[in-house]
Amino acid sequence: MEIVSTQFLVFVVAVLVVYALLTRRAQNLWLLAASYIFYITWGWQFAATLAGLTILNYLLGQRIARGNGRIFLWIGIGLNASALLLLKMLVGPYGDSLLATLGLPAATTALLLPIGFSFYILQAISYLVDLARAPKLAGASLADLALYLAYFPKLLSGPLERPAAFFVQLGRERQVDNLSFGRGLGLILIGLLRKVVIADHLRLVQSADLFSKPVEFVFSEKLIGLLVFAFILYNDFAGYSSIVRGVSLLFGIELTVNFRQPFFANSFSDFWNRWHISLSGWLRDYIFFPIRRSMLKAKLPQSLTVIFPPLVTMLASGLWHGSYLSMLFWGGLHGAYLIFQEFALNRFLPRLKENRLAQIILPVFIFIFTSLAWVAFGASSLGTAFTYYRGLLPPFGFATLPEFSIFDLGLPLFLSLFIDWQEYRTNEVDFFVQWKPASQAWGLALAVLVLILFSASGADLSGFVYQGF
Secondary structure (H helix, E strand, O other): OOOOOHHHHHHHHHHHHHHHOOOHHHHHHHHHHHHHHHHHOOOHHHHHHHHHHHHHHHHHHHHHHHOOHHHHHHHHHHHHHHHHHHHHHHOOOOHHHHHHHOOOOOOHHHHHOOOOHHHHHHHHHHHHHHHHHOHHHHHOOHHHHHHHHHOHHHHOOOOOOOHHHHHHHHHOOOOOOHHHHHHHHHHHHHHHHHHHHHHHHHOOOOOOOOOOOHHHOOHHHHHHHHHHHHHHHHHHHHHHHHHHHHHHHHOOOOOOOOOOOHHHOOOHHHHHOOOOHHHHHHHHHHHHHHHHHHHHHOOOOHHHHHHHHHHHHHHHHHHHHOOOHHHHHHHHHHHHHHHHHHHHHOOOHHHHOOOHHHHHHHHHHHHHHHHHHHHHHHOOOHHHHHHHHHOOOOOOOOOOOOOOOOOOOHHHHHHHHHHHHHHHHHOOOOHHHHOOHHHHHHHHHHHHHHHHHHHOOOOOOOOOHHHHO
16 A cells, blocks of 8 residues: 555555544554554565564564563574664575575565564664663553554554663653644645656656666766756655655654655764654664764774764664665765865864855755765666776767756746755744635645646656665
């Protein structure tokens, strides 16, 4: 059941109607049942895997809370991380050989890799680590943990939630007032605009072979394609995050903001404070800081404490996205960016941020270099990525580009920047709440009209990119 579908709309309405009639505890159980029903539509074996992993982590959590916490914590981290690594290997370039070694048919991958696994496995690790740090989390029931991992709005592609904040929301009465309901519907509408109007229509501009056969394209085509790809990826994932945050608000549960105008970032670290915020925060708190603290405690040379933590963290991010060399290169490149910032850029940043011209140039600089990294993210292999990079070097080749419809390029880019500017100006992702009632009415009517026009203009509705992880 895709998030952007009539079936999902009917499903949410049906769940919401029953939900409104129940008490708080019954609401939690109903959301848990609904979440598993939703997951079963993707495959019963996926739901069985999630249920088994939930029970395993709950039992490990209880042992951590009773004593011998460190031993069972590392057992839990090892089991969860090993399962994630194994499944990443199965869908990686050596997956078929690994399956053959195990005596399993190639078709096994489709059965073994549950959609959303990469997201809820990290949340399972969060539960164990946070429980070891704060044993009061042991008061959460098996049903609470099951809902934390399976909650259907965030199940497929996040946001990654922290257990303490989520359990607090499960434990209190949830009454959805007009403001929360309006915020929820507004976020859903913005998410649909990002997905249907921006991301899916920009795909009409980008050739499907751009990242798989870059040798067939010249410099100008690659440059425009890379710009378009950055906006596609951003609006596709930010659109998903906005939709599921809006759906969750209809049930009175607030999910983490996952994007805050990443193309306005004025440093590489600022970019990661704005892009996929829930994953960036997870990597920072559970990988970067522990490594850095350990190195500082060991009194290792300062240069190593600057280089090693960001590099390992971003390589882990690349591996989380996929066990391909191109993904590891993408992660390593971002690690190199952060190291460069620490050694060179940071000494100038305070003064640059006070300069008006630099305030314009810095985001452009960061956008260019993060976009260059997307080549490795989108390429079918590391060799293909390097072929693409070579095409961006002199001598430059130019081609007569096709005449794009304003519906396919101009308006989607403008709308993406307009939404980001409104969020930046108000410092709120649900900026529309601050509008006057008349402006809200006009904005709603215009957004619906644009959505209808673009939906009827010929773009195929595709799945969300991050559901592939």
